[in-house]
Amino acid sequence: MSTMRNESLPGAAENTGAAPGDKPYAGYLLGLADDAMVYAQRLGEWMTNAPQIEEDMALGNIALDLLGQARGLYPYIGSIDGSGRGEDDYAMQRDERDWRNVHLVEQERGDFADEMARLLWFSAYQVELHTALTGSGDDVVAGVAGKALKEVRYHLDHASLWVVRLGDGTEESHRRMQAALDRVLPYVAELFDDDEASVLAVDRGAGVLPSSLHDRVEGRVAAVVAQATLTLPDGSRWRSRGGRSGIHSRPMGYLLAEMQHIARSHPGATW
Protein backbone atom coordinates (compact mmCIF):
# COMPACT_ATOMS: atom_id res chain seq x y z
CA MET A 1 0.00 0.00 0.00
CA SER A 2 2.87 2.33 0.48
CA THR A 3 4.21 4.12 -2.56
CA MET A 4 1.27 6.15 -3.85
CA ARG A 5 1.30 9.72 -2.62
CA ASN A 6 -2.08 10.50 -1.24
CA GLU A 7 -1.28 13.71 0.58
CA SER A 8 -2.74 15.68 -2.28
CA LEU A 9 -6.28 14.41 -1.82
CA PRO A 10 -8.83 16.92 -3.01
CA GLY A 11 -10.06 19.24 -0.34
CA ALA A 12 -7.49 18.17 2.22
CA ALA A 13 -6.44 21.77 2.63
CA GLU A 14 -9.65 23.63 2.03
CA ASN A 15 -12.26 21.35 3.60
CA THR A 16 -14.59 23.09 5.97
CA GLY A 17 -15.06 20.59 8.77
CA ALA A 18 -11.91 19.64 10.50
CA ALA A 19 -9.24 21.17 12.66
CA PRO A 20 -6.07 19.24 13.55
CA GLY A 21 -6.41 17.32 16.77
CA ASP A 22 -10.14 16.72 16.28
CA LYS A 23 -10.27 13.21 17.73
CA PRO A 24 -14.06 12.64 17.83
CA TYR A 25 -14.43 13.46 14.13
CA ALA A 26 -11.36 11.35 13.32
CA GLY A 27 -13.06 8.54 15.22
CA TYR A 28 -16.14 8.80 13.06
CA LEU A 29 -14.08 8.64 9.89
CA LEU A 30 -12.10 5.71 11.29
CA GLY A 31 -15.36 3.80 11.63
CA LEU A 32 -15.99 4.28 7.91
CA ALA A 33 -12.44 3.43 6.90
CA ASP A 34 -12.01 0.46 9.26
CA ASP A 35 -15.26 -1.19 8.11
CA ALA A 36 -13.93 -1.05 4.57
CA MET A 37 -10.38 -2.14 5.45
CA VAL A 38 -11.37 -5.12 7.60
CA TYR A 39 -14.01 -6.32 5.15
CA ALA A 40 -11.48 -6.01 2.32
CA GLN A 41 -9.19 -8.33 4.28
CA ARG A 42 -11.97 -10.87 4.86
CA LEU A 43 -13.11 -10.82 1.23
CA GLY A 44 -9.54 -11.25 0.08
CA GLU A 45 -9.52 -14.64 1.83
CA TRP A 46 -11.84 -15.92 -0.89
CA MET A 47 -9.09 -15.73 -3.49
CA THR A 48 -8.53 -19.42 -4.41
CA ASN A 49 -11.33 -20.44 -2.00
CA ALA A 50 -14.51 -19.37 -3.83
CA PRO A 51 -16.74 -21.94 -5.58
CA GLN A 52 -15.68 -20.69 -9.03
CA ILE A 53 -12.64 -18.87 -10.37
CA GLU A 54 -14.97 -16.08 -11.54
CA GLU A 55 -16.03 -15.66 -7.92
CA ASP A 56 -12.41 -15.51 -6.76
CA MET A 57 -12.06 -12.51 -9.06
CA ALA A 58 -15.40 -10.98 -8.15
CA LEU A 59 -14.74 -11.01 -4.41
CA GLY A 60 -11.14 -9.94 -4.97
CA ASN A 61 -12.34 -6.98 -7.00
CA ILE A 62 -14.93 -6.03 -4.39
CA ALA A 63 -12.19 -6.24 -1.75
CA LEU A 64 -10.04 -3.94 -3.85
CA ASP A 65 -12.81 -1.34 -4.09
CA LEU A 66 -13.17 -1.41 -0.31
CA LEU A 67 -9.42 -1.16 0.19
CA GLY A 68 -9.52 1.91 -2.04
CA GLN A 69 -12.21 3.48 0.14
CA ALA A 70 -10.04 2.97 3.21
CA ARG A 71 -6.98 4.39 1.45
CA GLY A 72 -8.94 7.46 0.48
CA LEU A 73 -9.67 8.16 4.15
CA TYR A 74 -6.66 7.08 6.24
CA PRO A 75 -4.18 9.82 5.27
CA TYR A 76 -6.94 12.39 5.71
CA ILE A 77 -7.72 11.02 9.16
CA GLY A 78 -4.03 11.38 9.98
CA SER A 79 -4.29 15.07 9.15
CA ILE A 80 -7.37 15.45 11.37
CA ASP A 81 -6.36 13.56 14.52
CA GLY A 82 -3.08 15.45 14.61
CA SER A 83 -0.93 12.33 14.37
CA GLY A 84 0.14 12.78 10.75
CA ARG A 85 -0.06 9.02 10.28
CA GLY A 86 -0.29 7.52 6.79
CA GLU A 87 -2.32 4.63 5.43
CA ASP A 88 0.21 1.95 6.39
CA ASP A 89 0.34 3.22 9.97
CA TYR A 90 -3.41 2.88 10.31
CA ALA A 91 -3.67 -0.51 8.60
CA MET A 92 -0.56 -2.21 9.95
CA GLN A 93 0.41 -0.60 13.24
CA ARG A 94 -2.77 -0.39 15.27
CA ASP A 95 -3.77 -2.90 17.93
CA GLU A 96 -7.23 -4.39 18.25
CA ARG A 97 -8.59 -1.80 20.70
CA ASP A 98 -7.79 1.01 18.27
CA TRP A 99 -9.99 -0.37 15.46
CA ARG A 100 -13.45 1.13 15.01
CA ASN A 101 -15.11 -1.38 12.65
CA VAL A 102 -18.35 -3.20 13.42
CA HIS A 103 -18.29 -6.89 14.34
CA LEU A 104 -20.10 -7.85 11.14
CA VAL A 105 -17.05 -7.35 8.93
CA GLU A 106 -14.55 -9.10 11.22
CA GLN A 107 -16.45 -12.41 11.50
CA GLU A 108 -14.88 -15.47 9.90
CA ARG A 109 -15.96 -15.90 6.35
CA GLY A 110 -18.02 -19.08 6.88
CA ASP A 111 -19.39 -20.74 3.77
CA PHE A 112 -20.19 -18.96 0.54
CA ALA A 113 -23.83 -18.38 1.53
CA ASP A 114 -22.68 -16.70 4.77
CA GLU A 115 -20.51 -14.36 2.73
CA MET A 116 -23.35 -13.49 0.35
CA ALA A 117 -25.67 -12.77 3.29
CA ARG A 118 -23.04 -10.48 4.82
CA LEU A 119 -22.26 -8.81 1.49
CA LEU A 120 -25.97 -8.22 0.86
CA TRP A 121 -26.41 -6.40 4.17
CA PHE A 122 -23.11 -4.55 4.05
CA SER A 123 -23.41 -3.38 0.45
CA ALA A 124 -27.04 -2.30 0.96
CA TYR A 125 -25.81 -0.33 3.99
CA GLN A 126 -22.95 1.18 1.98
CA VAL A 127 -25.25 2.21 -0.88
CA GLU A 128 -27.40 4.20 1.55
CA LEU A 129 -24.40 5.46 3.52
CA HIS A 130 -22.53 6.77 0.50
CA THR A 131 -25.67 8.20 -1.06
CA ALA A 132 -26.06 10.29 2.08
CA LEU A 133 -22.35 11.14 2.38
CA THR A 134 -22.12 12.53 -1.16
CA GLY A 135 -23.89 15.52 0.41
CA SER A 136 -21.30 15.81 3.20
CA GLY A 137 -20.00 19.26 3.99
CA ASP A 138 -16.53 17.71 4.13
CA ASP A 139 -15.18 17.67 0.57
CA VAL A 140 -12.90 14.70 1.15
CA VAL A 141 -15.69 12.57 2.56
CA ALA A 142 -18.04 13.61 -0.24
CA GLY A 143 -15.36 12.79 -2.81
CA VAL A 144 -14.66 9.32 -1.42
CA ALA A 145 -18.41 8.64 -1.15
CA GLY A 146 -19.16 9.79 -4.68
CA LYS A 147 -16.48 7.47 -6.00
CA ALA A 148 -17.51 4.56 -3.80
CA LEU A 149 -21.22 4.86 -4.54
CA LYS A 150 -20.82 3.68 -8.13
CA GLU A 151 -18.85 0.68 -6.92
CA VAL A 152 -21.01 -0.40 -4.00
CA ARG A 153 -24.12 -0.41 -6.19
CA TYR A 154 -22.39 -3.05 -8.24
CA HIS A 155 -21.46 -5.00 -5.08
CA LEU A 156 -25.10 -4.95 -4.01
CA ASP A 157 -26.14 -6.14 -7.44
CA HIS A 158 -23.66 -8.99 -7.23
CA ALA A 159 -24.78 -10.09 -3.77
CA SER A 160 -28.45 -9.80 -4.77
CA LEU A 161 -27.99 -12.07 -7.77
CA TRP A 162 -26.33 -14.74 -5.63
CA VAL A 163 -28.86 -14.57 -2.80
CA VAL A 164 -31.70 -14.97 -5.32
CA ARG A 165 -29.90 -17.75 -7.16
CA LEU A 166 -29.16 -19.70 -3.99
CA GLY A 167 -32.44 -18.97 -2.19
CA ASP A 168 -34.56 -19.78 -5.22
CA GLY A 169 -32.30 -22.65 -6.24
CA THR A 170 -32.24 -26.21 -4.93
CA GLU A 171 -33.60 -27.40 -1.62
CA GLU A 172 -30.06 -27.57 -0.27
CA SER A 173 -29.00 -24.13 -1.50
CA HIS A 174 -32.22 -22.65 -0.10
CA ARG A 175 -31.61 -24.25 3.28
CA ARG A 176 -28.03 -22.99 3.45
CA MET A 177 -28.88 -19.48 2.26
CA GLN A 178 -31.61 -19.21 4.89
CA ALA A 179 -29.24 -20.48 7.58
CA ALA A 180 -26.71 -17.86 6.48
CA LEU A 181 -29.23 -15.02 6.76
CA ASP A 182 -30.10 -16.25 10.25
CA ARG A 183 -26.44 -16.40 11.29
CA VAL A 184 -25.58 -12.92 9.99
CA LEU A 185 -28.57 -11.09 11.45
CA PRO A 186 -27.27 -10.61 15.03
CA TYR A 187 -24.38 -8.54 13.60
CA VAL A 188 -26.53 -6.21 11.50
CA ALA A 189 -28.04 -3.92 14.16
CA GLU A 190 -24.63 -2.56 15.13
CA LEU A 191 -24.34 -0.82 11.73
CA PHE A 192 -27.21 1.46 12.74
CA ASP A 193 -26.13 2.44 16.26
CA ASP A 194 -25.78 6.17 16.79
CA ASP A 195 -22.59 6.59 18.80
CA GLU A 196 -21.24 9.89 20.06
CA ALA A 197 -18.81 10.29 17.17
CA SER A 198 -21.54 9.97 14.55
CA VAL A 199 -23.78 12.45 16.36
CA LEU A 200 -20.92 14.98 16.45
CA ALA A 201 -20.15 14.36 12.77
CA VAL A 202 -23.78 15.06 11.93
CA ASP A 203 -23.68 18.26 13.98
CA ARG A 204 -20.88 19.59 11.85
CA GLY A 205 -22.71 18.72 8.64
CA ALA A 206 -20.17 16.09 7.64
CA GLY A 207 -21.62 12.74 8.71
CA VAL A 208 -24.83 10.79 8.59
CA LEU A 209 -26.78 9.39 11.51
CA PRO A 210 -26.51 5.59 11.21
CA SER A 211 -30.03 4.98 12.54
CA SER A 212 -31.45 7.14 9.76
CA LEU A 213 -30.25 4.58 7.20
CA HIS A 214 -31.88 1.55 8.78
CA ASP A 215 -35.29 1.48 7.15
CA ARG A 216 -34.03 1.99 3.62
CA VAL A 217 -31.28 -0.60 4.02
CA GLU A 218 -33.68 -3.14 5.46
CA GLY A 219 -36.11 -2.38 2.64
CA ARG A 220 -33.46 -3.21 0.07
CA VAL A 221 -32.48 -6.43 1.79
CA ALA A 222 -36.11 -7.46 2.36
CA ALA A 223 -36.91 -7.07 -1.34
CA VAL A 224 -34.04 -9.35 -2.33
CA VAL A 225 -34.85 -11.88 0.37
CA ALA A 226 -38.49 -12.02 -0.74
CA GLN A 227 -37.52 -12.56 -4.35
CA ALA A 228 -35.18 -15.31 -3.21
CA THR A 229 -38.15 -17.07 -1.53
CA LEU A 230 -36.34 -16.70 1.79
CA THR A 231 -37.46 -15.22 5.09
CA LEU A 232 -35.91 -12.24 6.81
CA PRO A 233 -35.35 -13.47 10.36
CA ASP A 234 -37.06 -11.26 12.90
CA GLY A 235 -35.03 -10.12 15.84
CA SER A 236 -32.57 -12.33 17.61
CA ARG A 237 -31.73 -13.44 21.11
CA TRP A 238 -28.63 -11.28 21.16
CA ARG A 239 -26.87 -8.69 19.02
CA SER A 240 -23.28 -7.52 18.63
CA ARG A 241 -22.11 -4.19 19.96
CA GLY A 242 -18.91 -2.40 20.82
CA GLY A 243 -16.95 -2.29 17.56
CA ARG A 244 -17.15 1.47 17.22
CA SER A 245 -15.53 1.85 20.65
CA GLY A 246 -12.80 -0.72 20.01
CA ILE A 247 -14.36 -3.76 21.68
CA HIS A 248 -14.09 -6.63 19.23
CA SER A 249 -14.97 -10.29 18.96
CA ARG A 250 -12.63 -13.29 18.96
CA PRO A 251 -11.94 -13.43 15.17
CA MET A 252 -10.56 -9.86 15.11
CA GLY A 253 -7.24 -10.67 16.76
CA TYR A 254 -6.55 -13.50 14.31
CA LEU A 255 -7.47 -11.27 11.39
CA LEU A 256 -5.07 -8.55 12.53
CA ALA A 257 -2.31 -11.07 13.19
CA GLU A 258 -2.51 -12.34 9.64
CA MET A 259 -2.87 -8.90 8.09
CA GLN A 260 -0.17 -7.15 10.10
CA HIS A 261 2.52 -9.67 10.92
CA ILE A 262 4.75 -9.06 7.90
CA ALA A 263 4.70 -5.30 8.35
CA ARG A 264 5.36 -5.63 12.08
CA SER A 265 8.09 -8.23 11.72
CA HIS A 266 9.98 -6.00 9.31
CA PRO A 267 9.46 -2.43 10.52
CA GLY A 268 10.09 0.17 7.86
CA ALA A 269 10.68 -2.39 5.13
CA THR A 270 10.14 -1.18 1.57
CA TRP A 271 10.03 -3.04 -1.69
Place this chain on the structure above:
Amino acid sequence: MTVVTAESAVAQAISRIPDPEVPVISIADLGILRAVDVDEQAHTVTVTVTPTYSGCPAMEAIASRIVFEADRQGYAADVRTQLSPAWTTDWMSDEGRAALSRFGIAPPGPAPTGEPSGPVAVTLTRHVVTCPLCGSTDTTEIAHFGSTACKALRRCNACLEPFDEFKAI
Protein backbone atom coordinates in the same frame (compact mmCIF):
# COMPACT_ATOMS: atom_id res chain seq x y z
CA MET B 1 -12.29 16.41 -20.58
CA THR B 2 -8.55 16.40 -20.13
CA VAL B 3 -7.00 19.82 -19.98
CA VAL B 4 -3.59 20.07 -21.57
CA THR B 5 -2.37 23.59 -21.10
CA ALA B 6 0.35 23.56 -23.69
CA GLU B 7 1.20 21.62 -26.79
CA SER B 8 4.52 21.04 -25.12
CA ALA B 9 6.48 17.87 -25.65
CA VAL B 10 6.19 16.91 -22.00
CA ALA B 11 2.39 17.23 -22.02
CA GLN B 12 2.22 15.20 -25.21
CA ALA B 13 4.48 12.51 -23.78
CA ILE B 14 2.39 12.22 -20.64
CA SER B 15 -0.93 12.04 -22.47
CA ARG B 16 0.39 9.20 -24.63
CA ILE B 17 1.26 6.97 -21.65
CA PRO B 18 -0.58 3.66 -22.04
CA ASP B 19 -2.81 2.30 -19.30
CA PRO B 20 -0.73 -0.46 -17.66
CA GLU B 21 -3.60 -2.96 -17.55
CA VAL B 22 -5.19 -2.15 -20.91
CA PRO B 23 -2.13 -0.97 -22.86
CA VAL B 24 -4.01 -0.31 -26.11
CA ILE B 25 -5.52 2.83 -24.63
CA SER B 26 -3.67 5.90 -23.38
CA ILE B 27 -4.41 7.47 -20.02
CA ALA B 28 -5.71 10.55 -21.88
CA ASP B 29 -8.10 8.51 -24.04
CA LEU B 30 -9.23 6.58 -20.96
CA GLY B 31 -10.24 9.89 -19.39
CA ILE B 32 -8.25 9.47 -16.18
CA LEU B 33 -5.71 12.20 -17.03
CA ARG B 34 -7.52 15.25 -15.73
CA ALA B 35 -4.96 18.02 -16.03
CA VAL B 36 -1.38 18.64 -17.07
CA ASP B 37 -0.04 22.01 -15.94
CA VAL B 38 3.38 22.74 -17.31
CA ASP B 39 5.62 25.38 -15.74
CA GLU B 40 8.18 26.13 -18.47
CA GLN B 41 10.18 28.45 -16.21
CA ALA B 42 10.69 26.03 -13.36
CA HIS B 43 10.67 22.95 -15.61
CA THR B 44 8.03 21.31 -13.48
CA VAL B 45 4.78 19.71 -14.44
CA THR B 46 1.77 19.14 -12.19
CA VAL B 47 -0.28 16.17 -13.34
CA THR B 48 -3.75 15.37 -11.99
CA VAL B 49 -5.09 11.86 -12.42
CA THR B 50 -8.28 10.22 -11.19
CA PRO B 51 -8.61 6.48 -10.53
CA THR B 52 -11.05 4.34 -12.52
CA TYR B 53 -11.94 2.48 -9.31
CA SER B 54 -11.14 3.39 -5.69
CA GLY B 55 -8.68 0.55 -5.31
CA CYS B 56 -7.28 0.52 -8.82
CA PRO B 57 -3.81 -1.07 -8.38
CA ALA B 58 -2.55 0.50 -11.61
CA MET B 59 -2.48 3.99 -10.11
CA GLU B 60 1.00 3.56 -8.66
CA ALA B 61 2.38 2.29 -11.95
CA ILE B 62 0.76 5.19 -13.78
CA ALA B 63 2.16 7.74 -11.33
CA SER B 64 5.69 6.36 -11.60
CA ARG B 65 5.44 6.26 -15.40
CA ILE B 66 4.37 9.92 -15.44
CA VAL B 67 7.39 10.84 -13.31
CA PHE B 68 9.61 8.82 -15.64
CA GLU B 69 8.26 10.36 -18.87
CA ALA B 70 8.45 13.88 -17.45
CA ASP B 71 12.01 13.27 -16.32
CA ARG B 72 12.98 12.14 -19.81
CA GLN B 73 11.81 15.52 -21.07
CA GLY B 74 13.73 17.33 -18.35
CA TYR B 75 10.79 18.10 -16.07
CA ALA B 76 10.08 17.22 -12.45
CA ALA B 77 6.55 15.87 -12.13
CA ASP B 78 4.18 16.27 -9.20
CA VAL B 79 1.42 13.68 -9.57
CA ARG B 80 -1.84 14.38 -7.76
CA THR B 81 -4.76 12.04 -7.22
CA GLN B 82 -8.21 13.55 -7.50
CA LEU B 83 -11.33 11.59 -6.55
CA SER B 84 -14.00 14.17 -7.27
CA PRO B 85 -15.72 14.41 -9.68
CA ALA B 86 -15.68 10.62 -9.86
CA TRP B 87 -14.43 9.11 -13.10
CA THR B 88 -17.02 7.91 -15.56
CA THR B 89 -16.57 5.84 -18.69
CA ASP B 90 -18.35 8.69 -20.50
CA TRP B 91 -14.99 10.49 -20.37
CA MET B 92 -13.42 7.88 -22.61
CA SER B 93 -12.60 9.30 -26.05
CA ASP B 94 -13.92 7.92 -29.33
CA GLU B 95 -10.36 6.99 -30.30
CA GLY B 96 -10.05 5.10 -27.03
CA ARG B 97 -13.30 3.22 -27.63
CA ALA B 98 -12.22 2.26 -31.14
CA ALA B 99 -8.86 1.04 -29.82
CA LEU B 100 -10.56 -1.14 -27.18
CA SER B 101 -12.86 -2.65 -29.79
CA ARG B 102 -9.95 -3.45 -32.11
CA PHE B 103 -8.20 -5.12 -29.18
CA GLY B 104 -11.22 -7.35 -28.51
CA ILE B 105 -12.71 -5.50 -25.54
CA ALA B 106 -16.29 -4.26 -25.92
CA PRO B 107 -16.22 -0.52 -25.14
CA PRO B 108 -18.57 0.80 -22.44
CA GLY B 109 -22.09 1.97 -23.25
CA PRO B 110 -23.50 5.15 -21.72
CA ALA B 111 -22.93 5.33 -17.95
CA PRO B 112 -26.01 4.47 -15.89
CA THR B 113 -27.59 7.43 -14.17
CA GLY B 114 -28.53 6.68 -10.58
CA GLU B 115 -29.91 3.30 -9.63
CA PRO B 116 -29.76 0.30 -11.89
CA SER B 117 -33.12 -1.31 -12.64
CA GLY B 118 -34.57 -1.69 -9.15
CA PRO B 119 -33.10 -3.47 -6.18
CA VAL B 120 -32.97 -6.87 -7.87
CA ALA B 121 -32.81 -7.88 -11.47
CA VAL B 122 -32.43 -11.59 -11.79
CA THR B 123 -31.36 -11.83 -15.39
CA LEU B 124 -27.66 -11.62 -16.02
CA THR B 125 -27.98 -9.74 -19.29
CA ARG B 126 -29.48 -6.32 -18.84
CA HIS B 127 -28.04 -4.33 -21.67
CA VAL B 128 -27.00 -4.97 -25.26
CA VAL B 129 -23.29 -5.50 -25.78
CA THR B 130 -21.86 -6.02 -29.24
CA CYS B 131 -19.26 -8.73 -29.73
CA PRO B 132 -16.01 -6.96 -30.65
CA LEU B 133 -14.90 -9.97 -32.69
CA CYS B 134 -17.87 -10.69 -35.00
CA GLY B 135 -20.24 -7.76 -34.39
CA SER B 136 -23.18 -9.85 -33.18
CA THR B 137 -25.39 -8.33 -30.50
CA ASP B 138 -26.36 -11.80 -29.24
CA THR B 139 -24.04 -11.90 -26.23
CA THR B 140 -24.38 -13.07 -22.62
CA GLU B 141 -22.64 -12.09 -19.39
CA ILE B 142 -20.55 -14.94 -17.98
CA ALA B 143 -19.19 -13.19 -14.93
CA HIS B 144 -19.95 -9.92 -13.20
CA PHE B 145 -16.26 -9.20 -12.70
CA GLY B 146 -13.45 -9.81 -15.16
CA SER B 147 -9.67 -9.77 -15.13
CA THR B 148 -9.55 -6.20 -13.79
CA ALA B 149 -11.94 -4.09 -11.72
CA CYS B 150 -13.10 -2.20 -14.82
CA LYS B 151 -14.21 -5.21 -16.85
CA ALA B 152 -16.88 -7.93 -16.91
CA LEU B 153 -16.65 -11.21 -18.82
CA ARG B 154 -19.05 -12.04 -21.65
CA ARG B 155 -19.57 -14.69 -24.31
CA CYS B 156 -20.79 -14.26 -27.89
CA ASN B 157 -23.59 -16.66 -28.78
CA ALA B 158 -22.90 -16.22 -32.51
CA CYS B 159 -19.13 -16.80 -32.80
CA LEU B 160 -18.93 -18.49 -29.37
CA GLU B 161 -15.84 -16.51 -28.33
CA PRO B 162 -15.50 -15.12 -24.82
CA PHE B 163 -14.57 -11.45 -24.51
CA ASP B 164 -14.11 -8.67 -21.97
CA GLU B 165 -16.61 -5.84 -21.61
CA PHE B 166 -15.46 -2.50 -20.24
CA LYS B 167 -18.15 -1.80 -17.63
CA ALA B 168 -20.02 1.48 -17.94
CA ILE B 169 -19.87 3.41 -14.69
